[in-house]
Amino acid sequence: MSSPATIKELMAVVLARELExxxxxxxxxxxxxxxxxxxxxxxxxxxxxxxxFLGARMNVxxxxxxxxxxxxxxxxxxxxxxxxxxxxxxxxxxxxxxKRVFFVGGLQVDKFGNINLIGxxxxxxxxxxxxxxxxGTPTLTxxxxxxxxxxxxxxxxxxxxxxxxxxxxxxxxxxxxxxxxLGIPGGGPKLCVxxxxxxxxxxxxxxxxxxxxxxxxxxxEVKANTGFELVIPDIVPTTAMPTHDELTILRxxxxxxxxxxxx
Amino acid sequence: MSNQxxxxxxxxxxxxxxxxQSGMTIAIGEPAPMxxxxxxxxxxxxxxxxxxxxxxxxxxVAAGCVRKVITYxxxxxxxxxxxxxxxxxxxxxxxxxxxxxxxxxxxxxxAGKGLPFMPWRGGVGTSLPDINTDLKVMCxxxxxxxxxxxxxxxxxxxxxxxxxxDSYGNVQHCxxxxxxxxxxxxxxxxxxxxxxxxxxxxxIRSKPWETTISNADGVVLLPYGAHPFYSRGYYVQDQEHILxxxxxxxxxxxxxxxxxxxxxxxKYCNRFHSHAEYLDALGAGHLxxxxxx
Numbered sequence: 122m123s124s125p126a127t128i129k130e131l132m133a134v135v136l137a138r139e140l141e142x143x144x145x146x147x148x149x150x151x152x153x154x155x156x157x158x159x160x161x162x163x164x165x166x167x168x169x170x171x172x173x174f175l176g177a178r179m180n181v182x183x184x185x186x187x188x189x190x191x192x193x194x195x196x197x198x199x200x201x202x203x204x205x206x207x208x209x210x211x212x213x214x215x216x217x218x219x220k221r222v223f224f225v226g227g228l229q230v231d232k233f234g235n236i237n238l239i240g241x242x243x244x245x246x247x248x249x250x251x252x253x254x255x256x257g258t259p260t261l262t263x264x265x266x267x268x269x270x271x272x273x274x275x276x277x278x279x280x281x282x283x284x285x286x287x288x289x290x291x292x293x294x295x296x297x298x299x300x301x302x303l304g305i306p307g308g309g310p311k312l313c314v315x316x317x318x319x320x321x322x323x324x325x326x327x328x329x330x331x332x333x334x335x336x337x338x339x340x341x342e343v344k345a346n347t348g349f350e351l352v353i354p355d356i357v358p359t360t361a362m363p364t365h366d367e368l369t370i371l372r373x374x375x376x377x378x379x380x381x382x383x384x
Numbered sequence: 385m386s387n388q389x390x391x392x393x394x395x396x397x398x399x400x401x402x403x404x405q406s407g408m409t410i411a412i413g414e415p416a417p418m419x420x421x422x423x424x425x426x427x428x429x430x431x432x433x434x435x436x437x438x439x440x441x442x443x444x445v446a447a448g449c450v451r452k453v454i455t456y457x458x459x460x461x462x463x464x465x466x467x468x469x470x471x472x473x474x475x476x477x478x479x480x481x482x483x484x485x486x487x488x489x490x491x492x493x494x495a496g497k498g499l500p501f502m503p504w505r506g507g508v509g510t511s512l513p514d515i516n517t518d519l520k521v522m523c524x525x526x527x528x529x530x531x532x533x534x535x536x537x538x539x540x541x542x543x544x545x546x547x548x549x550d551s552y553g554n555v556q557h558c559x560x561x562x563x564x565x566x567x568x569x570x571x572x573x574x575x576x577x578x579x580x581x582x583x584x585x586x587x588i589r590s591k592p593w594e595t596t597i598s599n600a601d602g603v604v605l606l607p608y609g610a611h612p613f614y615s616r617g618y619y620v621q622d623q624e625h626i627l628x629x630x631x632x633x634x635x636x637x638x639x640x641x642x643x644x645x646x647x648x649x650x651k652y653c654n655r656f657h658s659h660a661e662y663l664d665a666l667g668a669g670h671l672x673x674x675x676x677x
Contacts, residue, residue, distance in 0.1 A: 150460070151460070191623075239511065254480075254482065255482075259487070260484060260486035263508070264506070286510075289510065304508060
């Protein structure tokens with residue numbers, strides 16, 4: 122078929138393959154890669170998935186096409202929903218959020234998957250760079266069964282030894298018991314997907330570890346652009362490219378305007 | 385006895401605008417009640433503490449009305465961080481009560497329930513209690529768990545947009561309220577709701593289960609009042625206008641060309657003496673083009 126997959130399309134396919142039928146998939150605003158990923162998984166292997174955007178909860182597996190909205194805040198993006206805002210309060214049933222899967226970005230991410238959306242700089246009253254604030258990520262990452270960190274760029278300014286501020290706790294100061302010690306029930310971050318590679322967290326220390334390099338990316342490139350020491354396994358495979366089917370469905374039934382093909 | 389009548393709460397738009405005074409704490413629902421906010425800007429109200437998010441919050445910041453924001457999110461799908469918010473915080477001229485959605489709703493619930501605080505788990509282990517020292521890390525007296533005590537967030541006036549109301553402040557939203565609207569309503573001393581249409585009390589009483597807000601303190605008739613945002617059942621957001629606003633504000637803050645900002649507020653707010661004049665300037669054809677579906 123046409124042009125090969127772009128990096129963003131590859132990232133969406135990596136995430137889509139991670140998702141299981143029956144997952145409740147919550148995507149926040151301004152995260153086009155996971156928005157495509159959940160739609161792709163829903164079409165390809167998730168008839169019982171629930172997609173949650175802006176408080177609207179939908180299952181649209183029966184539809185031929187689940188296009189991205191033209192405009193992020195289009196109120197009509199909720200029009201196929203089965204319910205809206207979970208009967209009034211989004212946070213009244215966090216006890217059931219072990220079924221829920223979440224996606225989050227970050228201004229900074231450290232080796233234990235802690236995330237900063239607040240800002241960069243020493244003085245919180247006068248930040249050098251003011252971020253968008255925490256949205257609902259502290260509560261979501263506290264309670265969801267698992268979540269994925271998705272970054273638009275992979276650089277040592279983003280993947281840092283220590284976040285200036287932590288807005289969402291990953292594996293805190295490290296260790297598989299670290300969340301339990303804080304009294305945080307959710308399953309924590311599972312993967313960190315960037316334009317260069319896929320990473321997960323080691324079993325005991327919960328340090329970020331390289332899983333696969335995207336086609337054409339070298340180990341040296343990843344190391345040079347990561348601000349902390351990554352765990353590097355003996356064998357690092359290349360991230361599997363999208364199949365013909367995955368790419369066709371992604372382009373013809375979801376990303377109709379080519380959002381993931383540009384930039 | 386026979387001349388006793390039930391009191392109407394319908395306000396003229398300029399009257400409603402007068403309710404918001406400098407120094408108050410106000411809250412903005414979703415979609416944002418822009419018709420009322422344009423009065424806040426026009427009246428040159430300052431030093432507000434504003435509970436809100438995204439573009440509408442940034443609009444008031446850019447207009448110079450705000451001293452402090454209580455927000456969980458100042459971004460949008462179009463721009464990572466709102467330009468006026470970002471610039472004012474980086475300059476140290478805007479105070480932020482740092483929070484997140486669960487912490488905010490907890491503080492609003494505490495206010496509505498007349499409690500000093502509500503406990504919440506989201507935020508435990510984060511920097512939020514370090515940055516916002518109003519948030520207290522506490523030990524749960526029942527099971528000894530570590531939680532965050534969120535103090536009640538009290539609001540002087542909540543400003544909302546809805547579909548219809550009768551003259552007594554019985555408000556019905558079309559297709560649901562904005563997700564925070566009812567929290568903001570319950571936490572506030574007073575609430576003003578701008579509506580697309582004022583209907584008879586009989587119409588409200590024909591479907592009382594659809595009443596979302598009872599006893600609004602003030603109701604204002606402002607059709608198309610959420611423009612440039614959407615109003616479910618009536619019109620969709622005006623994407624072009626929103627992007628124009630963002631461009632103007634970005635230029636004003638990143639290139640220090642304040643004229644761009646002043647021009648925007650002059651062109652789309654300050655020069656009008658009424659909401660009708662604002663709609664006239666947009667034009668009937670343009671408004672019709674925004675009809676839903």
